Amino acid sequence: MPRPENLFTRDDWTADRALTCDVLVIGSGAGGAVVAAELAEGGLEVIVLEEGGYHPTEEFTTHATAMVRKLYRDGGATLAIGSPPIAFQEGRAVGGSTVINGGMSWRTPERILDRWWREDGVDGVRAKEMGRYFERVEKYISAKHQDPGTTSRDNELLREGAEKMSWKVIPNIRNQLHCAGTNNCAFGCPTGAKRSTLVTYIPRALAFGARLYADCRVERLLREGTRSVGAEGRVIQPNGKPGHRFTVRAKLVVSSAGAIHTPALLGRSGVKSPSGRIGQNLSLHPNVKVLAVFDENVEGWKGVHQAYQVREFQEEGYLFAAVNIPPSILSMATPFYGRELDEIMRDYNRTVIAGMLLEDSVTGRVRVLPGGRPQAFYDLSDFDAHRLVRGTSLLCELLFSAGARRIVLPFEGMADLRGPDDVRKLFERPVHKPGIEVMTVHMMGTCAMGGDPKRHVCDSYGKVYGHEGLYISDASLFPSPIGVNPMETIMALATRNAERILDQGAALKAA
Amino acid sequence: MILADFRLSRRARKTVAALARVVCPEDFDALGVEGAVIEEVELTLRSFPPLVRFALASAIWIFEWSALFYPASFMRPFSRLDPARGERHFRRWWSSGLLSIRQLAKTLKGMITMGYYEQAAVKACLEFHPDRWIADVARRRLEAFGEEIRRKEAEVIAPDPLVPASGLSKGTLARKKPHAAT
Ligand SMILES: Cc1cc2nc3c(=O)[nH]c(=O)nc-3n(C[C@H](O)[C@H](O)[C@H](O)COP(=O)(O)OP(=O)(O)OC[C@H]3O[C@@H](n4cnc5c(N)ncnc54)[C@H](O)[C@@H]3O)c2cc1C
Numbered sequence: 001m002p003r004p005e006n007l008f009t010r011d012d013w014t015a016d017r018a019l020t021c022d023v024l025v026i027g028s029g030a031g032g033a034v035v036a037a038e039l040a041e042g043g044l045e046v047i048v049l050e051e052g053g054y055h056p057t058e059e060f061t062t063h064a065t066a067m068v069r070k071l072y073r074d075g076g077a078t079l080a081i082g083s084p085p086i087a088f089q090e091g092r093a094v095g096g097s098t099v100i101n102g103g104m105s106w107r108t109p110e111r112i113l114d115r116w117w118r119e120d121g122v123d124g125v126r127a128k129e130m131g132r133y134f135e136r137v138e139k140y141i142s143a144k145h146q147d148p149g150t151t152s153r154d155n156e157l158l159r160e161g162a163e164k165m166s167w168k169v170i171p172n173i174r175n176q177l178h179c180a181g182t183n184n185c186a187f188g189c190p191t192g193a194k195r196s197t198l199v200t201y202i203p204r205a206l207a208f209g210a211r212l213y214a215d216c217r218v219e220r221l222l223r224e225g226t227r228s229v230g231a232e233g234r235v236i237q238p239n240g241k242p243g244h245r246f247t248v249r250a251k252l253v254v255s256s257a258g259a260i261h262t263p264a265l266l267g268r269s270g271v272k273s274p275s276g277r278i279g280q281n282l283s284l285h286p287n288v289k290v291l292a293v294f295d296e297n298v299e300g301w302k303g304v305h306q307a308y309q310v311r312e313f314q315e316e317g318y319l320f321a322a323v324n325i326p327p328s329i330l331s332m333a334t335p336f337y338g339r340e341l342d343e344i345m346r347d348y349n350r351t352v353i354a355g356m357l358l359e360d361s362v363t364g365r366v367r368v369l370p371g372g373r374p375q376a377f378y379d380l381s382d383f384d385a386h387r388l389v390r391g392t393s394l395l396c397e398l399l400f401s402a403g404a405r406r407i408v409l410p411f412e413g414m415a416d417l418r419g420p421d422d423v424r425k426l427f428e429r430p431v432h433k434p435g436i437e438v439m440t441v442h443m444m445g446t447c448a449m450g451g452d453p454k455r456h457v458c459d460s461y462g463k464v465y466g467h468e469g470l471y472i473s474d475a476s477l478f479p480s481p482i483g484v485n486p487m488e489t490i491m492a493l494a495t496r497n498a499e500r501i502l503d504q505g506a507a508l509k510a511a
Numbered sequence: 512m513i514l515a516d517f518r519l520s521r522r523a524r525k526t527v528a529a530l531a532r533v534v535c536p537e538d539f540d541a542l543g544v545e546g547a548v549i550e551e552v553e554l555t556l557r558s559f560p561p562l563v564r565f566a567l568a569s570a571i572w573i574f575e576w577s578a579l580f581y582p583a584s585f586m587r588p589f590s591r592l593d594p595a596r597g598e599r600h601f602r603r604w605w606s607s608g609l610l611s612i613r614q615l616a617k618t619l620k621g622m623i624t625m626g627y628y629e630q631a632a633v634k635a636c637l638e639f640h641p642d643r644w645i646a647d648v649a650r651r652r653l654e655a656f657g658e659e660i661r662r663k664e665a666e667v668i669a670p671d672p673l674v675p676a677s678g679l680s681k682g683t684l685a686r687k688k689p690h691a692a693t
């Protein structure tokens with residue numbers, strides 16, 4: 001496949017360069033690609049700078065570890081420091097995390113939008129006002145239920161278990177165009193069925209004249225007083241070292257580098273918020289997984305993962321789903337080695353990997369380390385640790401009712417469960433918090449929007465308080481966790497922010 | 512892909528190979544995957560941030576030489592221990608009272624087993640054949656929906672400017688500039 005016009009990679013750089021545009025967008029994931037496409041179509045001259053490489057659909061394979069190295073930031077070795085340490089993952093590629101995500105596409109729950117309006121003073125964010133943004137996003141990313149026959153057996157077992165318990169279980173809405181059920185979403189969709197921004201909003205932005213520069217890491221924003229006037233950085237060489245320098249001057253800058261890197265970029269650039277809360281308010285939907293072994297052949301890799309969500313406990317902040325992962329990644333996460341590992345892995349085709357997502361009740365923060373790298377800090381509260389145990393116990397009940405015969409837990413030192421009667425063992429002694437295996441892929445909230453410059457970093461449309469010419473459009477904007485998968489919320493807010501910028505477009509053009 | 516120029520030293524490769532014999536299933540030698548697993552570990556380390564890479568490379572070194580201090584090792588480094596003694600040395604780290612040592616043991620084990628289970632021969636033993644599956648369902652997808660998919664993909668770049676409800680910009684900017692896609 002030829003590389004699209006207007007998309008440049010490190011191979012196109014022969015010297016340092018200076019560029020100019022109306023709007024500079026930093027990052028090409030869920031937030032950045034949407035803003036770029038809407039603004040480019042709206043007639044503004046847009047440049048997108050993306051640190052990651054350009055990897056089209058044809059490059060995606062089932063070699064999971066190679067894909068992680070190619071598409072994940074730092075080979076997936078990113079960790080929030082705290083008790084317990086929380087492994088988190090983000091995409092670093094053209095298309096950002098949407099290239100590696102699971103494709104769940106949910107509108108923000110109404111209760112969350114109401115809370116943002118009521119408690120955070122976010123303007124125009126209630127469900128009836130957001131509806132048309134969601135609709136527009138859903139059209140481009142093709143958010144729909146799966147075609148029949150594309151669901152894997154592990155997901156059917158999850159559904160059957162929930163139904164036996166009389167729990168609410170719903171089919172997931174995913175951004176897919178006749179998804180074939182290859183189950184490779186987390187390593188790049190090899191058919192292009194997953195409508196990540198790589199195959200939707202990026203081509204759209206390019207078609208309307210935006211220019212995208214891959215392999216370009218922004219180091220800091222250019223500022224004149226309190227106005228942002230562009231950014232500077234370095235082209236990343238194949239060995240990760242900085243290469244040519246670039247400067248982009250723009251009338252407006254939109255940071256869409258994600259909830260970890262946007263606050264870091266602002267911090268490196270000396271941007272201060274009147275609220276002092278840049279990088280604060282990090283929430284991350286802590287996630288734990290269990291491994292349930294069944295007698296039947298499950299072959300969870302034959303069909304799409306997370307086809308269903310168990311929503312029975314959504315009000316308490318729990319979601320459950322089945323997520324098959326390839327043997328290599330699974331072996332890394334299991335608490336076994338040698339013969340014991342062999343034993344559990346030989347059951348790979350009879351295993352259901354199920355996870356629970358928790359709407360967290362406390363927040364962490366992102367700090368910039370000397371040298372400019374961001375570091376996340378997050379301490380799970382005792383309350384949330386208890387909720388993780390309770391949620392896990394519910395998930396285990398479901399899996400036993402579906403026919404599981406053995407469940408491996410995410411709690412260090414705790415014996416496997418061999419039947420439903422064992423579930424109560426989870427409560428017999430307190431779970432040692434540092435020994436809970438927590439991970440996440442939903443980092444949010446580190447430059448929260450809201451109506452109060454003393455409490456929030458951005459106004460209701462992503463404009464940074466106390467600064468001119470600087471917007472944010474990514475997961476950092478969330479004033480609180482949302483309890484469901486965040487991509488569609490980020491995209492809808494990005495559409496809304498782009499609309500606001502377009503309202504000032506004529507002035508911007510004339511400036 | 513962002514990879515550093517990092518390489519495992521000859522000694523570190525020996526440590527990794529010996530550790531693989533402890534943490535991987537018994538067929539590790541029979542399958543002849545040693546070289547490929549070491550390469551996977553090296554590539555994984557290259558993709559990590561410098562500080563993490565340094566910490567793990569140091570952990571491999573310390574793991575190798577800390578074996579000298581156990582009486583039963585007869586002053587041999589880990590890679591020269593017999594399998595039973597090697598396993599015991601690893602178990603000391605795996606079940607250490609110090610969380611950080613346990614975490615290091617888990618991470619080293621994870622990097623190695625990840626490389627092992629990525630090997631085609633190992634996937635075949637598990638009857639895990641994703642490529643065959645993908646080829647099959649991807650073909651069926653195109654047979655059943657090829658026409659619709661092409662149409663929908665074209666729609667992705669069709670003009671449909673965002674017209675704010677406020678009516679302020681009324682899509683006028685969009686009209687000022689010819690669409691690249693039209
Ligand atoms: C494995 C995985 C599975 C997920 N599954 C789902 C799911 O099923 N449903 C869902 O709703 N959500 C899911 N998510 C979360 C969702 O994908 C993210 O919340 C969303 O993509 C975040 O959007 P964003 O714009 O904030 O950041 P991203 O999409 O991560 O994009 C940020 C981009 O900015 C770039 N960048 C960062 N710093 C710089 C810099 N200094 N210079 C230039 N570029 C920079 C990054 O390389 C990246 O490409 C998943 C995430 C992961 C990782």
Ligand code: SF4
Nearest residue numbers: 179180182183185189
């Ligand atoms: S299951 Fe396969 S075809 Fe479907 S979206 Fe995921 S990677 Fe693409």
